[in-house]
Amino acid sequence: MTTDIVKDCTEISALASKAALGFFRKQIGVEFKSDDSPVTHADKSVEALVRAEIARRHPDHGILGEEHGQERTDHPDLWVVDPIDGTRSFISGHPLFGFLLAYLHDGAPQVGVIAMPALDETYVGASGQGATLNGAPIRVSSQAMLDHAIIYINEGDKIFADHPDLFAVLMRTGKTRRLSYDCYPHALLASGHVDVVLDYDLKPYDFLALRPVIEAAGGCLTDWQGNIPRADYEGAIVASATPELHDQMLTLLRGARP
Template identity: 35%
Template sequence: MNASDAVAGGNDDLRRRLDWAVKIAREAGEITLRYFGAKIEVERKSDDSPVTVADREAESHLRRRIAEAFPDDGVVGEEWGTAEGSGAYRWILDPIDGTKSFIHGVPLYGTLVGIVYQDRAVAGVARIPALEECVYAAEGMGAWYTRGEMPPQPARVSSCDRLAGSAWVTSEVANFDHVGRRDAFFRLQKAARLVRTWGDAYGYLLVATGRIDFMIDPLMQVWDAAAVAPIIREAGGRFSDWKGVYSFSSGNGLGSNGLLHDEVLAVLAAVLPETAAPEI
């Protein structure tokens, strides 16, 4: 069953792109699995983040496949930069979100494919190749979850409405230090029931499927956020930057079940200076 078999509503242009995104995310994920657990060279980019041949090969594949089906669309990718398009749609790609997990043989990395229309994130796919889990969504079409060969099931956020009873995740505690916000981490850790670092794409998949109540990123690039923002919203939750604005380009992010969102924002605002987290 493909994405079009599951979703209803929405426009045909977006539906076709979502269906293609689900397909090529699976293909790119299979490329990463060829290298997963193997000894491969790890390079360092200018920002000291790691990159491997798997990242580059998977993104190259995604770009080729997008060009085959939607040659007028623009593409922005973590590894190969920006290719301008002549239409209103852009694809935002992160072939391996969680490269640090990937290079250590930890299966919690993901392939992210986001679709943007006129600067609004409108659809996305988050696939966890090593676990065969996938969640995808488009505006007006709902959010859907699959695992292995299981038919798509509606993805829904949790019903937890008390911060004291919540479980939340983040990618790295050190990222709070990078923006001078370690105090925010400790306040939320103290206020919640449980915190873990099951982060990157997998953290947002956990929120969208109701297993975790919210996910926080102090540092977030556009290719980290464009896919997950519509997924969280269509799953019944809320995605925003740390000032409560629906954005995939603010440099930070909060994805929640919606019920806890304002309470978490209030904790962040209590220690947030007048200027938000720095642009990256």
């Protein structure tokens, strides 16, 4: 992994953010997939732009995208794209939608970008190079005690429907908790504002960009069993600011789930 890849990721994300803003709070058509998740012309257009730019810069690399499928995914260099993370936010005019881009080598995420177009915030994390927000270094918090932690719970409605006992436990966990969605809580964790983020029912393009950002900022991200989620994983994740906090969260998850 080279500094050139970080530069490419940052520049491609800037193009994607500008393109997404061109559709934001405008009249655009909305379709619904088989799983009832929405997709818009903006999702498809932004991903097409990003794929073309990746192909221009790295024509032999593989690409996996949410809207346009996969190309050369057996290549050791793989780019993973979520053009609009939070389409429900996007179509309702809510500014907390993001753009996610990950670069993987031999299956391991090396660079991740969480871009928040409407907030003009771009979080970049690279293995061995640290994490930044708009070019300035960021770091996770030093919180090591779960009882004092600020916790964000993504997809709480789904967790409540599937694991009501766990949801009840989560509602009593930490010092402060909020229900949330999509990628921004993970960016807040990487920048030291949030201590734990629980997430649920994810696809690879939902989380692969998060891991390099959080880990480069000093945090931890695993599935709920403590395993490192890779490109073939789908399901739940937990991210924490410190190893001590992460261990406590994993213990809670193991004890609260049936």
